[in-house]
Amino acid sequence: MSTTTTTHNHLDDNCIFCKIINYAFMDIEPLSEGHSLVIPKYHAEFMHQVPDDYLADIMPLAKKIAAAGGFAQYNVLQNNGKLANQAVPHVHFHIIPKLDQETGLGVRWNPLKKSMDDIKVTYDDIIKKL
Template sequence: MLKPFLSSSFVSGTRLIQRPLYYTKRTMSTHSHLDDDCIFCKIIRGEIPSFKLVETDKCYSFVDIEPLSEGHSLIIPKYHAEFMHQLPDDYLTDILPIAKQIAKAAKFEQYNVLQNNGRLANQAVPHVHFHVIDKPNTSTGLGLTWKPLKTDMDSIKTRYEEIKRNL
């Protein structure tokens, strides 16, 4: 039996509920939001084997079989959505606590937590997923090129005001 090393809290009515992040019970009947043809939905349903790490009522995590570094892991919501903004908020609540738990358990000293949305953003599987990728040296793990745009404060302020108005 797996023991949790941290717990997740949520409020139900006026009570604070504590629950462990490791679950042994699957509640597949509540996951009617899975796609028949999606590889990650098939992993969640147990149709495709995986190296499962942590499972909660809303998320499933496992070791990536095409890793960028040793221990590279994925966290997927048990709800099929291609883009993060399409995912109901309650399916996001366990993701960062699970990412933290994996990084600690794998003893990653430096690492990336990555989530891509769409093909242009390098999303290979059209199901929301988060990567936890160890960065042990300059050549292993995720490689990024950061190219800041040449802009000015007026342009930044205009975009800020638009975003702020839409929040």
């Protein structure tokens, strides 16, 4: 995928999120009242592609938005890739208030049937690559 990313500001002229000046803004297709987005000012599709220094302020800002919104319960969500429900190919974090059962984020949680030995093999593989 070719981009028109410039080296001086790490943004992509074709990306809608790169064109937005703010680090945080309201989602235009909210799952609940107050659904907000926080974005790093660095164009990358996947979180692991964003330099750490561009991510440093993301969680503190998400925390401030949740507190300022008075969200008693909420989800902080970040998707990577289409299969993971990423709609805009620029890393972004959702702050989604969970006001009731019908609004907010719905989560399907179907744990795999894995033995502790299988889990340890995966763990050891990840640790070796860190």
